[in-house]
Amino acid sequence: MPKKKELNPQQQKYQQLQKNYETKRPVLANCIKAFFVGGLICLVGQALTYFYIYFFNFTEQTAGNPTVSTMIFIAMLLTGFGIYDRLGQFAGAGSAIPVTGFGNAVISAAIEHRTEGLVLGVGGNMFKLAGSVIVFGVFSAFIVALIKTLIMKIGG
Template sequence: MMKNTKYNLIADSHKSEETKIKNAIIAFFTGGLIGLIGEGMIELFCLNFSMSRTDAGTLMIVVYIFIASLSTALGFFDKLVSICRCGLLIPITGFAHSMTSSSLDYKKEGPIYGIGSNMFKLAGSVIIYGVLAAWFFGLIRYLLGGSL
């Protein structure tokens, strides 16, 4: 055990420098930009196609998913992430990206054993805990006297 402590002490003095704060600031602005463009899209759809805000929101998400999936398939989404950091991975674009990239990896194994069974490799956790969290917060809201 002594050996490990001494080793860790020496190893800690040779840690790589990570630019966490810089990454967070970049992600804050790029993520915010995605939100801003999304809001712009909603306004655009509401005004031009006389949609309800809910429908326009859904359409905005569909547009983002399409763009993210297409750019993943064309191979430049990962390069955008290396510039924009997590600002592109946290919104719905990151979710679409994780599904498309998993599917691309396994396309040679065929549609059933490849794409079908591996598509949710990364996104599966997001879906299952997303649904669970939605159910949980819905329950709290109901118990606090809100409507269903």
């Protein structure tokens, strides 16, 4: 790791001055907002799971799939309507971390690059942000599955 450059007195003074003008981030308030909005999204997801268990022939294990699909679909619709963006501004990570953030990332990129054409614009940029989520998600799932298989083979 490169050694941190030592600042001369003039630079130190400038940094001190900069600190005085910096807007303080409301970290605690942001955390609280993210906690409640993220929790609310999860609550909707749980209600949907119960909906699929109660009205359809899904078990607790299989109900997760339609729930995730529905949540992503709703987030995509809300992004199209411009509602999810406002929610994102308010809640930050609270709306980005749940699976709905994935739907938002796909659709917002598609909307942003709409002017560049359907193939190279929408098609080429749709998974610009969500692509990395898929790659690392699949890769980490593969690694975890490999570790689990090895442990089960060794440990019985």
